Amino acid sequence: MRAGLLAGRPRGQLVVDAEGLTKRFGATLALDGFDLAVPEGTVCGLLGPNGAGKSTAVRILSTLLRPDGGHASVAGFDVLRDPMQVRYRVGLAGQHPAVDGVLTGRENLEMFARFYRLGPAAARRRASELIEQFDLAEAAGRRPKGYSGGMRRRLDLAISFIMAPPVLFLDEPTTGMDPGHRLEVWKGVRALVAEGATVLLTTHYLDEADQLADSITVIDHGRAIARGAPEELKSALGGDRIDVLVSEPGDVPEVARLLAEVTGDSPEIHEDTRWVGVAADDRVATLARVARALDEHGLAVRDIVLRRPTLDEVFVQVTKDVRP
Ligand SMILES: Nc1ncnc2c1ncn2[C@@H]1O[C@H](COP(=O)(O)OP(=O)(O)O)[C@@H](O)[C@H]1O
Ligand SMILES: [Mg+2]
Structure with a gap:
């Protein structure tokens, strides 16, 4: 609990x-x-x-x-x-x-x-x-x-x-x-x-x-x-999230690796839609770090979104915590 x-x-x-x-x-x-x-x-x-x-x-x-x-x-x-x-x-x-x-x-x-x-x-x-x-x-x-x-x-x-x-x-x-x-x-x-x-x-x-x-x-x-x-x-649970829409399908793994490095979170990867998501505990500060890192590595993205978690994400997290 x-x-x-x-x-x-x-x-x-x-x-x-x-x-x-x-x-x-x-x-x-x-x-x-x-x-x-x-x-x-x-x-x-x-x-x-x-x-x-x-x-x-x-x-x-x-x-x-x-x-x-x-x-x-x-x-x-x-x-x-x-x-x-x-x-x-x-x-x-x-x-x-x-x-x-x-x-x-x-x-x-x-x-x-x-x-x-x-x-x-x-x-x-x-x-x-x-x-x-x-x-x-x-x-x-x-x-x-x-x-x-x-x-x-x-x-x-x-x-x-x-x-x-x-x-x-x-x-x-x-x-x-x-x-x-x-x-x-x-x-x-x-x-x-x-x-x-x-x-x-x-x-x-x-x-x-x-x-x-x-x-x-x-x-x-x-x-x-x-x-x-x-x-x-x-x-209460994990706070906000950042989702990145990657321009080139081939860049998805590289963007995911970079987001993991910047945030310390393990990213959620949707290869088919080219979205990569991570936790953004420091909100705008995390957003700024992510944007800078992407830019420095020359990775083109189409969109970056800072958002609240959905209730689904909250639910997955609380039930995961009590299940073996
Ligand atoms: N009349 C019953 N006899 C035997 N087991 C029951 C009975 N009603 C519920 N259970 C068991 O109790 C647990 C909780 O069931 P239930 O309250 O129906 O869950 P939920 O509505 O959240 O799906 C389940 O493991 C279910 O199999
Ligand atoms: Mg029921």
Whole structure:
């Protein structure tokens, strides 16, 4: 674990507050002392490789699964002592949507809206809004059996949005969705947050976390290994980067060797696109040294870019640190 990456608990009222959660499935320790804190009215992105324990955490927080140890409260209610109070306040969109196979998309939405005590007219209205918002016109008159994966997932999400719940858990909400629909889901999440909702979102897509999350918790092997705002994580880890676009394909190895010498970092080399990247810990000073060295060696470059690391680079780095 890196010092500084897990320091401090967030300020403000915590809507999700979990400490030391453990969960074992046979020989697998799915959660191993997992901590999570999500302040009210924010989006928390839970990032981690496959099998890291994300869904297990979401299932415990939504009272579908009992932890073996630790404790957690959601919206101020303990998940073990007051599960019903938690359920009243949480909307959950699962990774494996279980939407009713007999009803059409619209009937599904209306049924859930009635279940949440909307009157018949209000239920119809809400169903129509969600059909529009999630681009479900095609699905509205058909049964889920014939849906594409993306359509099924959008219906599942629409159902979780019905009551604009104060707390929303989204487990990989846009996996397998095309980019247009992902944008629609992001818009929907932002709209709920603007109305005061608190969202916990697990995702494989780092750009999704970067776009939506106020804070990010990285989980691996059932433990939180890094936590912070996306920008904080990017600053804390390795700092900025320099990318050099080499003019002549034949010069790529020589430029890479020179960048390694100047920065002491091992460069990332993309032969096919002629980009070479290195860490730029001293930012502009490093940039100046790199430019001077290239010039002195008569190496022509087409572009030099000083930039922040992407969340992908941060992620690779933190998970590498804890893996053997
Ligand atoms: N019901 C279960 N029975 C047995 N093992 C499980 C069960 N649910 C999860 N696991 C195991 O626990 C670990 C964490 O799983 P999960 O929380 O689904 O990870 P993630 O959602 O991050 O991919 C994995 O090794 C997974 O195989
Ligand atoms: Mg999962």
